[in-house]
Amino acid sequence: MKKQLEAIILSALDKAYKKGALPSQNNQTPLIEVPRQESHGDFSSNIAMVSASIQKMPPAKIATILLDHIDDPEGIIDKADIAGPGFINFHLNPEAWFSILKNVHEQKDRYGSCNIGQQERIMIEFVSANPTGPLHVGHGRGAAVGDSIAKILSFCGYDVKKEYYINDSGRQIQTLGRSVYLRYCELFGKAEAYPEDCYQGDYIRELAIQEKNKKNSYLLDMKSDDAVSTCAHTAAKKILEGIRDDLNAFRVEFDTWFSEQSLYDTNKVQETFHWARKKDFAYDKEGAIWFRTEKWGDEKDRVICKKNGQNTYFASDIAYHKDKFERGFTRLIDVWGADHHGYIERMSAAIESFGKKRNQFNVVLVQLVNLLRDGEPVAMSTRAGEFVTLKDVIDEVGSDACRFIFLMRHHDSPLDFDLEVAKKQTNDNPVFYVQYVHARISSIVKKAQQENSVATDCDTLSVLNTPDDLRLIKSMAEFPDIVRLSAERLEPHRVAYYLMNVASLFHNYYNKNRVITDDSALTCGRLYLVKAVQIIIKNGLTLLGVHAPESM
RNA sequence: GCGCCUGUAGCUCAGAUGGAUAGAGCAACGGACUUCUAAUCCGUAGGUCGCAGGUUCGAAUCCUGCCAGGCGUACCA
Numbered sequence: 170m171k172k173q174l175e176a177i178i179l180s181a182l183d184k185a186y187k188k189g190a191l192p193s194q195n196n197q198t199p200l201i202e203v204p205r206q207e208s209h210g211d212f213s214s215n216i217a218m219v220s221a222s223i224q225k226m227p228p229a230k231i232a233t234i235l236l237d238h239i240d241d242p243e244g245i246i247d248k249a250d251i252a253g254p255g256f257i258n259f260h261l262n263p264e265a266w267f268s269i270l271k272n273v274h275e276q277k278d279r280y281g282s283c284n285i286g287q288q289e290r291i292m293i294e295f296v297s298a299n300p301t302g303p304l305h306v307g308h309g310r311g312a313a314v315g316d317s318i319a320k321i322l323s324f325c326g327y328d329v330k331k332e333y334y335i336n337d338s339g340r341q342i343q344t345l346g347r348s349v350y351l352r353y354c355e356l357f358g359k360a361e362a363y364p365e366d367c368y369q370g371d372y373i374r375e376l377a378i379q380e381k382n383k384k385n386s387y388l389l390d391m392k393s394d395d396a397v398s399t400c401a402h403t404a405a406k407k408i409l410e411g412i413r414d415d416l417n418a419f420r421v422e423f424d425t426w427f428s429e430q431s432l433y434d435t436n437k438v439q440e441t442f443h444w445a446r447k448k449d450f451a452y453d454k455e456g457a458i459w460f461r462t463e464k465w466g467d468e469k470d471r472v473i474c475k476k477n478g479q480n481t482y483f484a485s486d487i488a489y490h491k492d493k494f495e496r497g498f499t500r501l502i503d504v505w506g507a508d509h510h511g512y513i514e515r516m517s518a519a520i521e522s523f524g525k526k527r528n529q530f531n532v533v534l535v536q537l538v539n540l541l542r543d544g545e546p547v548a549m550s551t552r553a554g555e556f557v558t559l560k561d562v563i564d565e566v567g568s569d570a571c572r573f574i575f576l577m578r579h580h581d582s583p584l585d586f587d588l589e590v591a592k593k594q595t596n597d598n599p600v601f602y603v604q605y606v607h608a609r610i611s612s613i614v615k616k617a618q619q620e621n622s623v624a625t626d627c628d629t630l631s632v633l634n635t636p637d638d639l640r641l642i643k644s645m646a647e648f649p650d651i652v653r654l655s656a657e658r659l660e661p662h663r664v665a666y667y668l669m670n671v672a673s674l675f676h677n678y679y680n681k682n683r684v685i686t687d688d689s690a691l692t693c694g695r696l697y698l699v700k701a702v703q704i705i706i707k708n709g710l711t712l713l714g715v716h717a718p719e720s721m
Numbered sequence: 722g723c724g725c726c727u728g729u730a731g732c733u734c735a736g737a738u739g740g741a742u743a744g745a746g747c748a749a750c751g752g753a754c755u756u757c758u759a760a761u762c763c764g765u766a767g768g769u770c771g772c773a774g775g776u777u778c779g780a781a782u783c784c785u786g787c788c789a790g791g792c793g794u795a796c797c798a
Contacts, residue, residue, distance in 0.1 A: 206741075215740060218778080228778080253741045254778065299798075341798060457796050468724080468794080475796040482798060510725060511793040534726085537791090544732095578734070581726070583791080585733065590747090594760045597747060601760050613757045654737065666735060669745075680753085680762040699757095721760070 170245075170269065170646055171201050174212055174259060177241060182216070185238040191231070193223050203647065207636075210250075210258035211643065218255040228255025266639060267630045269646045273701040281648045281708050285656065286327030292493050293319050295504035296416070297334040300409040301345045302370060306538045306586060307506060309419065309559040313575035313714065314535055315504040316421045317661040320712050325656040330424045330498070334489065337405055338430040339482065344368065345408075346401025352377035353388055353400065376404045415560045419568055420714060432488050438480065441488040442473070450522050460487065465518035487519045490530075500529050502659065507536045507581070533659050535580045541587040566591040569715045573600040576661045576713050599665075600715065603672045603706060607717040610675075610703040613684050617696055620685065627693040637678050638698060644671050645705050652712070661713060668709045675702050 178201075185191040204213045217232035224231055232251040239249070245265035252258050273280045295315025298308050315331065322329045336342070348367040352374050354360065367373075380388065380400065388396040416422070432438050442458070445451035450461050456476035460483070463470050473484035493501050501520075505512070513532050520530040540547040540557055547557055563571055570591045577599065578584045594601045633642070648667065655663040684695040707717040 200738080200740090202740090204741075205744085209741070213741085218740080221778080256741070336798080339798075455796085459796095472796045477796080479796085481796070507726080508792065509798090513725090536726085582734080583727085587733095595747095596760085598760090599746075602746095605758080605760055609758060609761085616757050658737065660737090662735085663737095666745085669735095673745085676761055677763085679757080680759090683757070685757055721758075 170261075170265070171212065171650075173243075173245060174201055174214075177239060177246070178214060178216055178235070178257075180240060181235050181238040182220075184240070185234050188238070190234045190238065191224055192226075203643070204256075204258065209252065209256070211261045213252075213256045213258045215256060217251075217257060221255070231255070232257050263634050263639060264631070266642045266646070267633070269642055270630065270633075270697060270701050273645055273704050274697070277704055278708060278711075280704060281652045282324045282326070283649060283653055284326035285653060286322060286325050288326065288328045289500060290328045290330075290498045291322060291500045291502060292330050292332055292496075292498040293322070293502040293504065294332045294334055294493075296412075296421075297336070298412065299336045299341050300405040300412060301341050302368060302408065303372060304412055304415050304559040306540055306557065306559055306562055307535075309562065309571065310538050310575045310580075310584065311504050311506065311535045312416060312419055312421045312559075313572045314533065314580050314661060317572075317576055317664075317713050318502065318504075318533065318659050320714065321652060321656045321661060321664070324712060325653060327656075331422070332425045332427050333423045335409065335426060335428045335430075336482075337409075337428050338433060338485070342401050342405055343397065345404050346397040346399070348373045349376045349380065349400040349404045350388065350393070350397045353380050353396075356381050357386060357389060359389075372408075376400075376407060379407070380404075415558070415563070418560065418563050419571070427489070429485050429489070432485050432492065437492055438485055438488045441484070441491060444491075445473075445487075445522075448522070460515075460519070461522075462515045462518035465521040467514040467518045471515050483515065483519075486516065487522075490516070490519060491523055494523060494525060500531070502531045502533060504533045504535060507534045510534055531659060533580055536583045538575075539583065539585045541585055543589045544587065547588070562586075562588070569604070570598060570600045572714050573603070573665065574598075577665045579660065579662050599669050599672075601721070602676075603668045603710065604716070604718055605721060606672045606675045607703055607706045607710070608719060608721040609679060610699050610706075611719040613699060614696070614703075617685055617692070627697055628690060630694050630697065632688075632691045632694040633698055635682075637681060641671075641674050641678055641698060641702060644674055645701060648705055648709070664709050664712050668706065668713075671702065671705060671709075675699075675706075 182191070186193070200216070200219070201212050201214045204210060217228040217235065220231055221228045229251055232255055235257065236249055236251070239246070243265075245261055247260045247262045249257055249259045276282075293315055296304070296308055296312050298304055304312075319329045319331050344367060351361060351363055351367065355363075356377055380403065388399065391399070413426075442451065445460060450464075451458055451473065452461070453459075457472045458474035459470045460473045461470050471483055472481055473487065474480050490501060503516075510532075513534075516532070517527055517530055521527060540562075565588060574586055574591055575584070590597050592598075596602055633639075648671075651663055651667045655661055682695065684692065684699055686692050686695075703717075710717045
């Protein structure tokens with residue numbers, strides 16, 4: 170619809186120029202938007218205003234000339250007028266909108282999709298929590314955001330793969346092993362002081378007990394270093410299984426689980442060092458090995474191998490991201506907690522060192538989640554091991570509510586998550602508000618079927634001529650734009666907001682208009698309309714990973 | 722100190738590429754169920770878009786300075 174109008178305006182510009190009515194050629198693409206105020210028409214364009222300086226003419230005059238040269242063979246424009254400082258407002262013929270409805274019905278679950286991605290291969294990596302403890306709500310937000318972005322990008326024609334990076338080598342895993350081992354020793358009365366830097370949660374005790382149940386005291390017979398390694402290995406595996414289960418409960422699935430350790434096992438990290446040396450991207454200083462990130466705009470170079478011989482995480486991260494490109498992806502998206510933002514510059518520098526462009530690497534920063542109950546903060550101390558896990562929250566409020574709330578806010582803005590509000594089935598909690606639309610329509614459709622009313626092959630849709638009808642149809646017309654924009658900007662919350670808006674329009678409509686009436690033509694038209702709304706709601710919710718229930 | 726992010730109604734937040742009278746929800750107040758689900762709807766009220774300058778036809782949006790909050794600034798992960 171917008172496109173049609175754009176074409177009409179462009180050809181009018183061209184025609185006016187060729188006829189000499191306008192002094193300059195102007196191939197600027199006109200901005201067409203839906204005005205905030207309904208009286209300003211269905212669409213408005215600022216083309217006359219932005220052309221003013223080029224044409225050296227007042228906007229109003231340009232607008233008049235343009236309108237004189239408009240060709241509208243399909244008759245979609247009902248009237249067009251000039252308003253304000255030079256806007257051209259277009260009022261469309263109601264009939265023109267019906268094509269949107271037909272589109273929705275024809276495309277069904279593909280309505281809103283597009284192919285801006287052209288099958289470009291994108292890898293999105295998210296969650297990637299260390300397997301040293303259960304997932305908490307913050308991880309949940311990352312999971313919801315990552316998963317939804319993946320869905321949206323796929324819908325827009327990208328070839329997307331989702332990956333979880335497992336930090337299964339390095340110090341934290343050692344600490345995990347030590348923690349479990351010490352708790353294990355306690356079980357045999359060999360208590361030592363439990364260090365503060367070990368993991369404090371009860372799950373460590375449980376892992377120790379599981380270890381004990383396996384073969385009783387066998388670990389005590391080993392050298393403590395070996396015992397710690399054994400504990401580290403089995404505990405990490407166990408925790409990772411738990412993480413996988415939690416994510417399944419959240420309906421987030423990954424295409425691949427990528428192990429950091431495997432980068433060492435396959436010598437990818439070593440190769441990266443060789444490569445960096447050879448390219449002179451790495452050098453020795455003060456007993457450590459440094460990577461020249463400053464060369465690509467980082468504020469200083471970064472250590473990749475410490476003087477004690479241990480690699481930093483940055484070393485394996487370079488190898489990892491290099492490997493992603495080598496696997497054929499042309500664009501990488503990483504979803505990180507906002508506390509990692511200091512890491513972006515150096516990682517981007519690494520990306521450029523591969524000869525890739527900066528825009529082939531996007532970081533989506535996800536801000537903190539403040540967990541509340543009835544407005545009061547819930548104590549969340551990872552140190553003390555007191556935290557509400559993602560699993561707890563899913564069990565309490567459900568996956569759908571959880572995901573929707575996580576996606577309601579811009580990912581870069583902190584989020585208050587109130588457990589009590591999340592359970593409420595009121596407008597406080599927009600999940601139900603949106604889902605209710607779907608359920609209500611299902612209910613109408615069911616009733617219509619019982620009464621043998623059909624919503625296809627209506628003789629005419631001209632019964633849908635009230636402002637209420639058109640408002641709904643117009644908002645449906647916006648859906649593809651919303652989806653595309655949220656794909657371009659990696660912002661799922663736009664879809665959530667859109668859905669709330671459509672839901673609001675529908676509930677309003679529902680309260681004012683009966684769908685099933687004695688008038689069969691009217692019933693047919695309204696059913697057709699309402700079923701289109703249902704398709705949109707379902708498509709939108711699907712992009713957020715939320716169910717669209719038949720009844721509630 | 723330096724860097725990044727944030728500051729919009731009492732609260733929680735939307736407002737892409739500058740556009741017309743800045744929008745939702747919640748909370749407050751007043752209304753609507755003989756109906757396809759009231760998990761809904763309608764109405765009222767609520768604003769110096771942190772502050773001050775600048776850019777221009779036009780700024781919540783762009784630029785500069787300041788104020789407030791968060792985060793980062795490791796041979797931590």
